[in-house]
Amino acid sequence: MNITNISEAHVYINPEDRIHKLKTIALVLFVLTSAHFVISFLASPKHALFNYLLSFSNTMSLALAGLFWTLVHHATKAHWSVVIRRISESFTFVIPFGLLLTIPLFLGLDVLYTWSHDHHLQHKALYLNDVFFILRTIFYFSIWLLIYFKVVKPSYKQDQVEDLSITQNMWKWSCIGLVLFGFTISFAAIDWLMTLDPHWFSTIFGVYYFAGSIVAGLAAMILIISLLKKHGYLQVLNENHLHDLGKLLFGMNVFWAYIAFSQYLLIWYGNIPEETIFFHKRTVGSWNEASLFLPLGHFLIPFMVLLSRSAKRNITILSLASIWLLLMHYVDLYWLIMPNFSPEKAPLGLLEVCGWVWSLSLVFIIVIKILGKHPLIPLKDPQLQVSLEHHQ
Amino acid sequence: MxxxxxxxxxxxxxxxxxxxxxxxxxxxxxxxxxxxxxxxxxxxxxxxxxPYPVHGLEKVLDLPRSQVPWISLIAGLIGFVVAVAMQWWMSAVSYKINVGGKPLFSGPAFVPIMFEVTVLFAALATFVGLWVFCGxxxxxxxxxxxxxxxxxxxxxxxxxxxxxxxxxxxxxxxxxxxxxxxxxxxxxxxxxx
Structure with a gap:
C-alpha cells in the first residue's frame, strides 16, 4: 500500500505540545468544578443532583455520539471519513468512565425520581423501581461496551497488524451495533430523563435525545479537529472533509429540529392534558423564555449560519457554530431536566455553568489522552488512501 | 447585479x-x-x-461559482411567504373554521405546509435555473x-x-x-x- 502525503510529525501528537498544557488546564477545571459540585451537594443536595444528572447526560451524549459516528462510518463503508475516525473513536473511551459516573445517580435515585417513592405510581412500579432501573442502566452500558470492544478496540489493533479481516469484522459488528445502539440509547433516554416526570410520556423522546446528542457529538469532534489542525496536526484533512463535516452538522441539526417539532406538533394537536402538561410546565415563569430561546438558538441561528457553502468550508465559522451548538445541546438538556427541579423559574447560577464546564473538561481530558497515545489516523486502514484524496 | x-x-x-x-x-x-x-x-x-466531471477542471478554467444557489434561496423564501400568506388567507380570512378550539391562524399546524412549499419552490427554481444557466x-x-x-x-x-x-x-x-x-x-x- 502506498500512502502519500503523510508525515510522521502530523500523525503523532508531540508529547511536549501545548495541547497537553490545555489538558492540564482542563484537569484543573475538572477538579475545581467537581469540588464545587461536592460543596453544592452539602448545601443543597437536590439542586446539585439535578445538575449532576444534567452534566452526566451531556457527557454521555458526547460519548454515545462518538460511538454512533464510528458505527455509521463502518456500516456505510465510508471512505472519506477514515481520517476523522480516530476523533470519533476517542470519544467512545468516555463510555467506561460513564459507568462510574452513574454511581451518584444510583445513590440519589430517591431525590431525582419521584417514582422511587410515589405511591400513586404503583401501576408503573413493575418497570419503574430502583433495582430494575439500576439493572437496566448497567445493561445499556454493557451493550455499549460490547460494541466498543467489537468495533473501536480492533481499530487500534489494526495499527500494529495489516489485516483486512479486522476491517471486515468491524463492518459486520457495526451493523449489529447500530441496531443495538438504537434501542439502548432510546431506552436510556427514557429511563434517565423522561421518567423524571413519570406521569408524562412521549414515544419520540428517545429519538429526541439521540438527535440532540449526535449534533453535540459532531460539534465536539469538529472542535477537536480544529484544535489539532491549529497545532499543526491532521494537515491531511482538507477543506473538503470540513465541508462534509459541516454538511453533516447542518443536516443533523435540522433533523433535531424536525424531531423536536414533531413531538411538539402532535402534543399541541392532540391537546390531551396528560401530554400537554410537559409543555405547559415549560411556559411557566422564565421557562417560557427558555422555551422560545431553544428553537431560535438551536435551530434558526445555526441554520442561517451554516446554510452557505463557504461557511461550511471555513474552519473558524464552523468552529464557532460548533461551540454554539455544544452550548445549545446543554441548554436543551437543561430545558428537559431542570423544570422538574424548579418549576417556578429557570435556575441559572454558578452551579449550572460549572456543570457544563465539568462535563466538557472531563470529555476533553479523556479524548486528548487517547489521541496522544495512538496515531491520529488509522494508518493501516485499507481505505485510507481514498480518504486522503477526498475531493468534491 | x-x-x-x-x-x-x-x-x-x-x-x-x-x-x-x-x-x-x-x-x-x-x-x-x-x-x-x-x-x-x-x-x-x-x-x-x-464525459464525466473532471476534478480540478473548474480551477484551471477559472470558472466562477454557480449562481443557481441564489435562485434556490430566493425562490425558497418566496415559497415560505406564499405558504404563510395562503394559509392565513384561507384559514383566517376567507373560510373560517374552528378546528378543535385552536386559533384560526395557528402557527404549528401551518409549519408542515410552510416547509413543503418552501422546498417545492426551491426545488423547481433550482431545476429551471439550472436549465437557464446551462443554455x-x-x-x-x-x-x-x-x-x-x-x-x-x-x-x-x-x-x-x-x-x-x-x-x-x-x-x-x-x-x-x-x-x-x-x-x-x-x-x-x-x-x-
Whole structure:
C-alpha cells in the first residue's frame, strides 16, 4: 500500500505540545468544578443532583455520539471519513468512565425520581423501581461496551497488524451495533430523563435525545479537529472533509429540529392534558423564555449560519457554530431536566455553568489522552488512501 | 447585479460565432495540462467537454461559482411567504373554521405546509435555473456533425477555443497543443452573424 502525503510529525501528537498544557488546564477545571459540585451537594443536595444528572447526560451524549459516528462510518463503508475516525473513536473511551459516573445517580435515585417513592405510581412500579432501573442502566452500558470492544478496540489493533479481516469484522459488528445502539440509547433516554416526570410520556423522546446528542457529538469532534489542525496536526484533512463535516452538522441539526417539532406538533394537536402538561410546565415563569430561546438558538441561528457553502468550508465559522451548538445541546438538556427541579423559574447560577464546564473538561481530558497515545489516523486502514484524496 | 446575471444566460444573448479550434484528448490529466498552458496565453474563451466531471477542471478554467444557489434561496423564501400568506388567507380570512378550539391562524399546524412549499419552490427554481444557466434546451451545436467531438459524451475529451476570443492566435495555440498528447486538431463550426 502506498500512502502519500503523510508525515510522521502530523500523525503523532508531540508529547511536549501545548495541547497537553490545555489538558492540564482542563484537569484543573475538572477538579475545581467537581469540588464545587461536592460543596453544592452539602448545601443543597437536590439542586446539585439535578445538575449532576444534567452534566452526566451531556457527557454521555458526547460519548454515545462518538460511538454512533464510528458505527455509521463502518456500516456505510465510508471512505472519506477514515481520517476523522480516530476523533470519533476517542470519544467512545468516555463510555467506561460513564459507568462510574452513574454511581451518584444510583445513590440519589430517591431525590431525582419521584417514582422511587410515589405511591400513586404503583401501576408503573413493575418497570419503574430502583433495582430494575439500576439493572437496566448497567445493561445499556454493557451493550455499549460490547460494541466498543467489537468495533473501536480492533481499530487500534489494526495499527500494529495489516489485516483486512479486522476491517471486515468491524463492518459486520457495526451493523449489529447500530441496531443495538438504537434501542439502548432510546431506552436510556427514557429511563434517565423522561421518567423524571413519570406521569408524562412521549414515544419520540428517545429519538429526541439521540438527535440532540449526535449534533453535540459532531460539534465536539469538529472542535477537536480544529484544535489539532491549529497545532499543526491532521494537515491531511482538507477543506473538503470540513465541508462534509459541516454538511453533516447542518443536516443533523435540522433533523433535531424536525424531531423536536414533531413531538411538539402532535402534543399541541392532540391537546390531551396528560401530554400537554410537559409543555405547559415549560411556559411557566422564565421557562417560557427558555422555551422560545431553544428553537431560535438551536435551530434558526445555526441554520442561517451554516446554510452557505463557504461557511461550511471555513474552519473558524464552523468552529464557532460548533461551540454554539455544544452550548445549545446543554441548554436543551437543561430545558428537559431542570423544570422538574424548579418549576417556578429557570435556575441559572454558578452551579449550572460549572456543570457544563465539568462535563466538557472531563470529555476533553479523556479524548486528548487517547489521541496522544495512538496515531491520529488509522494508518493501516485499507481505505485510507481514498480518504486522503477526498475531493468534491 | 441583475444585468450581470442576465449576461450569463446564454439564450438571451445575441448569436455569437461558433467557430473554433478543437482537439481531442484521451486522458483527463493531459487535458488539464493543456488548459493550464492555454490559459497562460491569455485565452478566456476555452470550452471543455468531458464525459464525466473532471476534478480540478473548474480551477484551471477559472470558472466562477454557480449562481443557481441564489435562485434556490430566493425562490425558497418566496415559497415560505406564499405558504404563510395562503394559509392565513384561507384559514383566517376567507373560510373560517374552528378546528378543535385552536386559533384560526395557528402557527404549528401551518409549519408542515410552510416547509413543503418552501422546498417545492426551491426545488423547481433550482431545476429551471439550472436549465437557464446551462443554455438548455439547445437545439443546435457546432459539434453535432463532428463524430470525434461526439466522443466527448463517451470516452474522449474535447477542448475547444472560440475564434471570437480576443487573444485567439492560431499558430500560438497550435504550438501549445502540438507539445501535448492531443490529436485531431481541426476547426469546428461556422462563423455566425
Amino acid at each position: 441583475f444585468k450581470k446575471i442576465l449576461s450569463k444566460i446564454p439564450f438571451l444573448q445575441k448569436k455569437k460565432t461558433y467557430k473554433g479550434l478543437a482537439c481531442q484528448f484521451g486522458e483527463p490529466t493531459h487535458l488539464l495540462e493543456s488548459v493550464k498552458d492555454l490559459k497562460e496565453l491569455g485565452l478566456s474563451n476555452i470550452e471543455v467537454y468531458t 438548455l434546451p439547445k437545439f443546435a451545436s457546432p459539434f453535432e456533425n463532428d463524430e470525434r467531438a461526439l466522443r466527448s459524451t463517451n470516452d474522449e475529451f474535447t477542448l475547444y477555443v472560440c475564434t471570437s476570443d480576443p487573444q485567439f492566435d492560431e499558430s500560438k495555440i497550435r504550438n501549445v497543443l502540438s507539445s501535448k498528447k492531443c490529436f485531431n486538431i481541426r476547426y469546428l463550426g461556422e462563423e455566425g452573424e
